[in-house]
Amino acid sequence: MNWAEGIQNAINYIENNITGELNNNAIAAQACCSSYYFQKIFSLLCDMTLGEYIRNRRLALAGSELISTDIKVIDLAMKYGYSTPESFTRAFTLFHGVSPSEARKNASSLRSFSRLTVELSLKGGKTMNYRIIEKPAFTVIEKAEVHRLDENDVVSSTVPDVWAKAGADGTIAQLVGMASDREFIYGICYGNGKETYDEDTFEYSIAAICAEDTVAPEGFRISHIPARTWLAVECQGTCPETVQQQWREMCASFFPSSGYTPTYEMDIEVYPSGDPSAPDYKFEIWVPVVKN
Template identity: 60%
Template sequence: MDWTTGIQNAINYVEEHLCEEIDYEAVAGQAASSSFYFQKIFHSLCGISLGEYIRCRRLALAGSELKSGRCKVIDVALKYGYESPESFSRAFSKFHGVSPSMAKKESTKLRSFSRISLKLIINGGNSMEYKIIKKEAFDVVEKAEIHSLDNGENTHTIPDFWSRSRKDGTIEELLELASDQKFLFGICYGNGKESPETFEYAIGAVCGEDTMVPEGFRKTTIPACTWAVFECTGAMPEAIQEKWNEIVTTFFPTSGYVPTYEMDIEAYTDGDMSCPDYKSEIWVPVIQKQ
């Protein structure tokens, strides 16, 4: 299955189950992906989180049904997964700008939100530089937090995590513990336990096997694997976010490699992250397409 077909299969699955509780793992399975990576890819490709897409599609369809005048508000609310008319009314009013009862009036204008149809368009001879590197397992000492992919929250909360870590001494302590100070890592683990839209993000550094781990930190072994490594130049966080979009829209659809969906690493060098020539890297564990 090619990249674009897998994502479209997942979108089709969502559309077929809008009136049911949607299992994000089942959605991701349509693209042979993990829930975490599918949501990350979906947001990069479509410019909207999976959760927001589902909410918008349901509310748009609910508006169409109420506009027809043949449905009761309570019936439409329950059909699209709302537990009460009140919660449905709040979400509906926020989306459409009018109440569900007003939606039934002929003169009322409602907001539309069409289903997504993906097409891979390759323009010109765009190329992307990358390296494929095999690395043995290594240990990192790190501090982790739970972040959310919903509405792209992670693009704001992760930079805030880094800012807090500089101010509270976390970065300084990691550098003291590091056995290799070439990089500080930002590691995304696709294992958020709070909800399907959450994931764990850690700030860490390579450490030795015998490193004593202070309270509030942990030691994790990154398994041996093959990495696709992408160099990134530019101020953070915009440069790393733009590089991720490039990886998702250019590298994976055409390279012959797919992610293993275990984790990914952002590798940051020492220097001023706000400089336009700041250097960083993205490491993605990959396997060749079968």
């Protein structure tokens, strides 16, 4: 399955189950992807969160059904996933600008919201410097935390705080002291976590490459990164803004046309020494990939 097919399969699944219970893990599975990565990619490509898309589609369909049938508002609310008529009316009014009762009187005021369709288009003007590299397995020592997507399904809003805390409490200095390669420090994001977490979480660690026999002190752990083919993307700019910009470029331009697909296991930010807040700071993002 290529990149575009996976995303379209997930959208089709949403549309086919729009009046049922939609689970983020089940949606992501249609794209052979983890929930975390699907939500991240969806928001980057569509400029809206997965939750916003589902909510807007349901309310648009509810509006069409309201004016074309004699269905009761309470039944319409239950059909589109609202527990009470009051909560449905609030959401309906916020989306359409009129209440359900007003909409029945003046159907022309309703708002539409079309289903998404994946279409590939050629766009110029931007370049992305990258390499495809083969790396043998390596070992890292890391300090990891589980993060929850916020109420807007934003996937990275807490990561800058992790780095600020790690610099202030000596974590980064400890990692460098245990590293076999002290030139770089790494930020590793694991899909829905190395362990089993629920669909709205992801795990992020600050790490350093270490010897295989390194013993992790309390609060740290040893992880073994398997041999993989990696897309290594060159980045220049302030963090975390540049990270998000490069992910958007990867999702919108590289993956649809390159013949490569992410494995969705993890991604690694590779930071050399320097000032990450400087506009000329250079670093890399590594994404494990497979050839389509």
